[in-house]
Amino acid sequence: MRRRAIVTGLAAVAVLSIGTPSFGQTDPLPSWNDGPVKMAILDFVARTTTAGSADFVPVLERIATFDNDGTLWTEQPIYFQVAFAMDRVKALAPQHPEWKGLEPFKSLLEDDKAALAAMGEKGFLAIIAATHAGLTTADFTKAVLEWTATARHPRFNRLYTDLVYQPMLELLQFLRANQFKTFIVSGGGIEFMRPWTERIYGIPPEQVVGSSGVTKYVLQPDGVPVLMKEAKVQFIDDGPGKAEGINQFIGRRPVFAFGNSDGDQQMLEWTAAGPGARFMGLVHHTDAVREYAYDRNSSIGKLDKAWDEAVRRKWAIVDMKNDWKVIYPFELK
């Protein structure tokens, strides 16, 4: 990755200095095929970063926001955070003998996928609540790091953090090389992402916006404070919540935003509603062979209304199968 990053950085400078998309050996997006989305990205970055351009955007206003699940990494067959929570139930089961007779834990521990699926979102929320509360933020971070270092995706037999999209890593790097500040704005849990986003995406914790639970400041008997995670929702960063979260956490409107599902529609609308040049993009999952193919009828990452709006308003839509030469970084090795 290091060599690629340097090449990408040079390419960005090249684009910057000549003001038009630059290709060939300095291609900043080598894993993207030369289709309309790649062209639109290169054109947008050139227009907004070239001094004197009518579309020039000052450095401080170059805010780029990215959804995470399905936009920066895979979200099938279940959201990775749900896989984490389910693994945690199994790990914690010896300390909770009552779970053997209590749903949804019973079905989960018996590996009864049909019963679990029938419980739907309610079951998953109970699992999340039971596994994301009652411990300190430090212990939760430790649990996340242990899980991301060991758990493997059932289909690819890879670490979950290996299942990030190579073309999007290049895009993040290209934007940063052009002085955009890259943020994650995810419906996922903020404390589930922060322990590893810097290492994997180059996005530091303070640039991660997400859903969160209430924490409580507690002074321990020895006088050392901890933050206890409570089973109470603080903020849901999804749908309209993404525009609200951007306002609360960033306080500036993005000029560039990328999502992949109806949960990202309002983030894209909010981005589009600002003055001047704007870039709105969606990842359409069209590659059942290399990744997954799903859209309007998926229970995870449903892309329906946002798709219609993107078509109508001519937002960029990535066709994964045709726009991306590779999906995952490990394909390059």
Added chain:
Amino acid sequence: MRRRAIVTGLAAVAVLSIGTPSFGQTDPLPSWNDGPVKMAILDFVARTTTAGSADFVPVLERIATFDNDGTLWTEQPIYFQVAFAMDRVKALAPQHPEWKGLEPFKSLLEDDKAALAAMGEKGFLAIIAATHAGLTTADFTKAVLEWTATARHPRFNRLYTDLVYQPMLELLQFLRANQFKTFIVSGGGIEFMRPWTERIYGIPPEQVVGSSGVTKYVLQPDGVPVLMKEAKVQFIDDGPGKAEGINQFIGRRPVFAFGNSDGDQQMLEWTAAGPGARFMGLVHHTDAVREYAYDRNSSIGKLDKAWDEAVRRKWAIVDMKNDWKVIYPFELK
């Protein structure tokens, strides 16, 4: 300010390269007298930024958090945000004839300070709620910018944003020149601060943490979205809430924190509880001539328990009267 900033930057490099506090013509904190707090700051920055030092802190971990009211600008005779809210009630009164018979608006409009004071915090909260809700975030920002550009402090007859502390501006700049990332962590409203913190402190909106109300995403009939401010609290960033807010918004523990009142005690405790070198500081308002003198018995910015803890744990305590050569930037002109 530009020339001073350049000088400060050079000084920072000097400190960095020789690894010990550097004085004289390259003094990075020229408005600070050479007392124990200034020495402690210079020593801390030298130790944490010198490669090979036992106390070295990697750049990404250099998080510095500052309270705002009473730490970066004046907070007397009333919090400036309360002054803003009161001015707004007066400006909006023609549209609210009912306020003439309704407390606390009645007393405010009649300039009955005694009655207003008797209502205490409850009255102020009603005034904040009435003036900070029922409008879009964009209109609120506009109102804040109009007020900060025109309203004047009753004692100094200066714009409120002129009443920031010159020594703290130098400290912010010195820390940034040494690759610390500076944040505000204030009990004040996040949307009241963000419109001007970049211009005044060099702190961009995404590095401002504060109290906030709920906003609601609304698509207008023309399809353009707005965020409406509602009269509902989202988060109170004060006391224990400052540690919780640092965790939620920044996701990293500060290594450097500065406050001035009991509302900052938990932020300092949270900062102190991390491993490695730490700096905790309090501003003690001791100068009734140039600013204000208050501490244990003040209804605004009460400094009592945090003071005792700071003395016991040997945290830095600024004696404004003796540590600061000048208070406000306009004294330099």
